Amino acid sequence: MQQIHISNLKDYVGQEITLQGWLFNKRSSGKVRFVILRDGTGYLQCVFFKGNVSEEIFDSADKLGQESSIEITGKVKEEPRAIGGFELDSTDLKIIQASQEYPITPKDHGIEFLLDNRHLWLRSKKQVAIMQVRHRIIKAIRDYFDERDYTLMDPPILTPNAVEGTSTLFETPYFDLGTAYLTQSGQLYAEAGAMALGKVYTFGPTFRAEKSKTRRHLTEFWMVEPEVAFADLDDNMDIAEEFLEYIVQTVLEEKDEELKILERDTSMLQNVKRPMPRITYDEAVELLHKNGVEFEWGKDLGGTDETLVSNQFDKPVMVHRYPAEVKAFYMKRDPENNNLALALDVLAPEGYGEIIGGSQREDNLDELLDRIKEHNLPQDTFEWYLDLRRYGTVPHSGFGLGLERTVSWICGLDHLREAIPFPRMIYRNTP
RNA sequence: UCCGCGAUAGCUCAAUGGUAGAGCAUUCGGCUGUUAACCGAAGGGUUGUAAGUUCGAGUCUUACUCGCGGAGCCA
Numbered sequence: 001m002q003q004i005h006i007s008n009l010k011d012y013v014g015q016e017i018t019l020q021g022w023l024f025n026k027r028s029s030g031k032v033r034f035v036i037l038r039d040g041t042g043y044l045q046c047v048f049f050k051g052n053v054s055e056e057i058f059d060s061a062d063k064l065g066q067e068s069s070i071e072i073t074g075k076v077k078e079e080p081r082a083i084g085g086f087e088l089d090s091t092d093l094k095i096i097q098a099s100q101e102y103p104i105t106p107k108d109h110g111i112e113f114l115l116d117n118r119h120l121w122l123r124s125k126k127q128v129a130i131m132q133v134r135h136r137i138i139k140a141i142r143d144y145f146d147e148r149d150y151t152l153m154d155p156p157i158l159t160p161n162a163v164e165g166t167s168t169l170f171e172t173p174y175f176d177l178g179t180a181y182l183t184q185s186g187q188l189y190a191e192a193g194a195m196a197l198g199k200v201y202t203f204g205p206t207f208r209a210e211k212s213k214t215r216r217h218l219t220e221f222w223m224v225e226p227e228v229a230f231a232d233l234d235d236n237m238d239i240a241e242e243f244l245e246y247i248v249q250t251v252l253e254e255k256d257e258e259l260k261i262l263e264r265d266t267s268m269l270q271n272v273k274r275p276m277p278r279i280t281y282d283e284a285v286e287l288l289h290k291n292g293v294e295f296e297w298g299k300d301l302g303g304t305d306e307t308l309v310s311n312q313f314d315k316p317v318m319v320h321r322y323p324a325e326v327k328a329f330y331m332k333r334d335p336e337n338n339n340l341a342l343a344l345d346v347l348a349p350e351g352y353g354e355i356i357g358g359s360q361r362e363d364n365l366d367e368l369l370d371r372i373k374e375h376n377l378p379q380d381t382f383e384w385y386l387d388l389r390r391y392g393t394v395p396h397s398g399f400g401l402g403l404e405r406t407v408s409w410i411c412g413l414d415h416l417r418e419a420i421p422f423p424r425m426i427y428r429n430t431p
Numbered sequence: 432u433c434c435g436c437g438a439u440a441g442c443u444c445a446a447u448g449g450u451a452g453a454g455c456a457u458u459c460g461g462c463u464g465u466u467a468a469c470c471g472a473a474g475g476g477u478u479g480u481a482a483g484u485u486c487g488a489g490u491c492u493u494a495c496u497c498g499c500g501g502a503g504c505c506a
Contacts, residue, residue, distance in 0.1 A: 025466090025467075027464095027465045027466075027468050027469090028462085028465080028468090029462060029463065029464065029465055029468080029469085030461075030462040030463055031462085031463040032463050032464060032465080033465090034464080034465055034466085034468090036466090045465085045466085047464080047465095049463075050463080065456095065457090066456085081464070081465085081466080082464095082465095082466085083466075100457085101441070101456070101457065102456085103441070103442075103456090104442085105441090105442060105443090105455055105456050105467090106455070106456090106467040107442070107443060107454070107455040107456080107467070108442080108443050108444090108455085108467095109442060109443065110442080110443070110498095110499090111498090111499070112497095112498055112499075113441095113442065113443090168504090184505095184506095185506090206506080208504090208505070208506085210503095210504055210505070211432070211503095211504090212503085212504060212505070213499095213500085213501080213502090214500085214501065214502080214503095214504095215500085215501090216505085216506085217504085217505075217506085218506090221506065222506095223506060300504085300505090302502085302503080302504095303501095303502085303503095303505095304502095345506095353505095353506090354505075354506060355506070356506080357505080357506060400506060401506075402505090402506030403506085404506080405506060406506095416506095427497085427498075427499095428498095
């Protein structure tokens with residue numbers, strides 16, 4: 001069957017067509033009744049005049065509950081007064097299922113109620129817009145790498161050990177092999193991929209069992225992680241800024257309607273173009289001191305510190321060369337200062353914080369062995385990773401971009417839970 | 432784990448220690464162009480749980496449960 005959708009009504013002006021969807025809202029005024037039809041691609045006002053349709057149809061146009069599934073036939077005409085600019089002069093209405101007492105009414109709701117009804121909340125205008133932007137971001141991410149000869153290589157979800165040692169992991173029994181953990185990053189596997197394929201990226205769900213209870217955390221979130229052989233920290237930053245520019249500019253061009261629905265002020269997003277500022281950790285600390293923040297050199301930047309630093313710029317800022325102490329074991333030390341790691345964080349503007357974290361990796365076998373010992377990590381489970389340094393090691397770099405944080409930033413959301421269809425948080429794993 | 436805030440109708444919220452209220456939703460009625468339409472009417476309550484103070488508790492006290500916001504940690 002050939003379906004017609006609201007998004008391409010402009011091709012049907014003057015024609016009689018049939019549309020399928022859900023009743024979004026309705027209004028009535030004596031002899032004329034308005035039904036707003038929603039089909040996932042848009043919204044359309046369908047008008048029923050008394051006399052133009054049977055008594056029964058005219059009646060049901062007023063009685064149907066929100067989100068009833070319906071099929072409406074009528075003639076398309078341009079109508080500036082109606083949402084979307086088109087209107088359907090309706091002649092027929094078929095009820096597929098009459099919905100009663102839909103929980104999400106046109107007035108305000110609290111977040112707990114909306115999250116309990118997330119499966120229905122997704123039908124709301126803003127949530128539909130967010131999901132469409134999320135989809136376009138995912139496509140932009142894949143297009144960016146695919147068009148530049150990267151190979152998508154999926155890492156395992158079940159892993160035998162912690163990638164970064166520090167974070168708490170979800171555990172699950174694994175047959176006779178003891179405990180398996182849900183991955184918190186595909187990075188180590190991406191490094192193996194980069195040695196096989198040159199340029200790779202992983203893109204999948206990752207899991208953190210930390211009891212983080214903030215608007216910037218989920219226990220299950222999606223991360224894309226490119227990894228490139230023969231790339232140093234500067235190359236890494238070049239990729240990160242071109243990547244971000246590509247994603248943001250693509251979404252601005254192709255999803256402006258959705259961003260309008262979300263009431264996103266896009267002026268700051270327009271600025272996301274190369275070159276982007278690059279400052280060292282030392283310079284970031286200096287910036288904090290200059291703004292009266294008591295910050296001790298050697299600590300990692302906290303959420304409020306990140307906001308203060310990023311507020312000094314009108315586009316994303318890259319902070320590089322962090323104290324090695326606070327960073328992961330696999331990061332290469334700065335040859336010019338052994339206390340620093342060749343790490344890279346990208347802070348989004350407008351208080352959205354860290355959206356990218358990456359580094360140049362330690363490619364020297366002996367150095368890496370020392371790091372593993374320093375961090376008290378079990379060397380035997382990392383033997384395969386050490387092999388990458390034994391057999392044709394090369395300088396290589398990569399980073400991870402948090403998908404939900406990126407969606408949240410571009411959509412201007414105030415919480416990550418709206419950036420993913422079914423959010424998983426410490427006190428919620430339903431629906 | 433720590434700090435702060437909250438829980439009253441299906442939903443969002445009111446109610447000086449003294450008869451439990453409104454809007455939305457639902458049902459009924461009205462209106463020939465509505466834009467979260469509007470106007471009129473009706474039904475809808477063990478005020479999170481347990482105990483205490485009081486002549487009297489939605490309101491004060493204590494404990495518990497659940498949720499929200501933030502910190503730490505991170506993407």
